[in-house]
Amino acid sequence: MTKSRNHTTLTRLALVTATVAFLAHPAVGDEPKLRLLIIDGQNNHNWRDTTPIMKADLERSGRFTVDVATTPAAKSSPSAWDSFRPDFSRYDVVLSNYNGETWPAPVREALEAYVSKGGGLAIIHAANNAFTDWPEYNLMIGLGWRGPKFGDRVTLDDAGKVVRTPKGEGPGAGHGPPHAFQVAIRDPDHPITKGMPSVWMHARDELYHGQRGPAQHMTILATAFSDKSKGGTGANEPMIWVIPHGKGRVFTTVMGHAMGDDATAMHCIGFKTVMLRGAEWAATGRVTIPIPASFPTADSARRDDAPGK
Numbered sequence: 001m002t003k004s005r006n007h008t009t010l011t012r013l014a015l016v017t018a019t020v021a022f023l024a025h026p027a028v029g030d031e032p033k034l035r036l037l038i039i040d041g042q043n044n045h046n047w048r049d050t051t052p053i054m055k056a057d058l059e060r061s062g063r064f065t066v067d068v069a070t071t072p073a074a075k076s077s078p079s080a081w082d083s084f085r086p087d088f089s090r091y092d093v094v095l096s097n098y099n100g101e102t103w104p105a106p107v108r109e110a111l112e113a114y115v116s117k118g119g120g121l122a123i124i125h126a127a128n129n130a131f132t133d134w135p136e137y138n139l140m141i142g143l144g145w146r147g148p149k150f151g152d153r154v155t156l157d158d159a160g161k162v163v164r165t166p167k168g169e170g171p172g173a174g175h176g177p178p179h180a181f182q183v184a185i186r187d188p189d190h191p192i193t194k195g196m197p198s199v200w201m202h203a204r205d206e207l208y209h210g211q212r213g214p215a216q217h218m219t220i221l222a223t224a225f226s227d228k229s230k231g232g233t234g235a236n237e238p239m240i241w242v243i244p245h246g247k248g249r250v251f252t253t254v255m256g257h258a259m260g261d262d263a264t265a266m267h268c269i270g271f272k273t274v275m276l277r278g279a280e281w282a283a284t285g286r287v288t289i290p291i292p293a294s295f296p297t298a299d300s301a302r303r304d305d306a307p308g309k
């Protein structure tokens with residue numbers, strides 16, 4: 001049902017610019033807004049531009065209030081790091097836009113306690129590259145940007161069956177050149193993906209492959225076919241997944257690359273919808289944010305060009 005390797009479709013791709021305002025209508029009635037904390041400050045991607053994009057989308061949904069905690073710069077002094085003590089307990093969900101130095105122990109321990117007690121964690125793109133040396137984080141994210149010896153690899157076959165590749169076998173983390181690709185929904189009943197087209201075209205992005213980790217208790221919600229002709233693996237690579245952790249919930253999407261002033265992937269209405277619904281689910285275990293009428297179709301990526309972003 002979820003064939004994601006339709007090359008003809010890919011070559012015919014037309015990037016449709018949606019003029020409909022994305023999620024312009026209030027999403028959620030009278031429920032109190034969820035408190036969300038974005039963490040940034042170090043990333044090999046352009047976090048100074050991508051945090052405001054996601055913050056604007058989250059606030060525009062009507063579902064969230066958003067604060068940002070920015071870490072000290074790389075190679076800062078211990079005293080600078082001592083000033084970074086975000087109070088996770090004040091938030092319903094923490095969204096990581098961070099890929100940098102491992103946080104000091106008190107911050108790591110605070111995040112572990114926060115998620116274990118029921119907090120939500122949302123991991124966006126290169127945030128899963130961080131913290132190779134933090135075992136609890138690797139459990140939370142399941143798969144990270146790691147070498148092939150780090151842990152198992154998980155893909156899905158065309159029928160949707162999970163295929164585990166043991167550590168040391170097969171490719172480690174990588175991606176080919178950015179390109180538009182189809183996302184195949186693998187769990188149409190999960191609150192995050194419920195109601196999405198079974199296949200939809202994602203705007204140009206890095207298609208992560210060979211992610212590695214403990215990969216325990218993962219529910220894979222969506223995959224993308226990693227085409228060898230585009231530097232890929234020939235397998236259906238996980239794009240969106242969730243993991244319970246203690247009483248908390250962790251949502252990961254490896255989509256959302258942005259480099260320089262090119263944030264095409266983040267302007268994809270598919271990405272935005274996944275990010276918003278994933279963050280809401282991580283916070284509450286439910287999703288009320290609708291799938292917009294302007295959502296991508298199997299053949300056409302859709303980007304949001306609403307003003308103010």
Ligand code: ZN
Nearest residue numbers: 126206257258
């Ligand atoms: Zn990237």
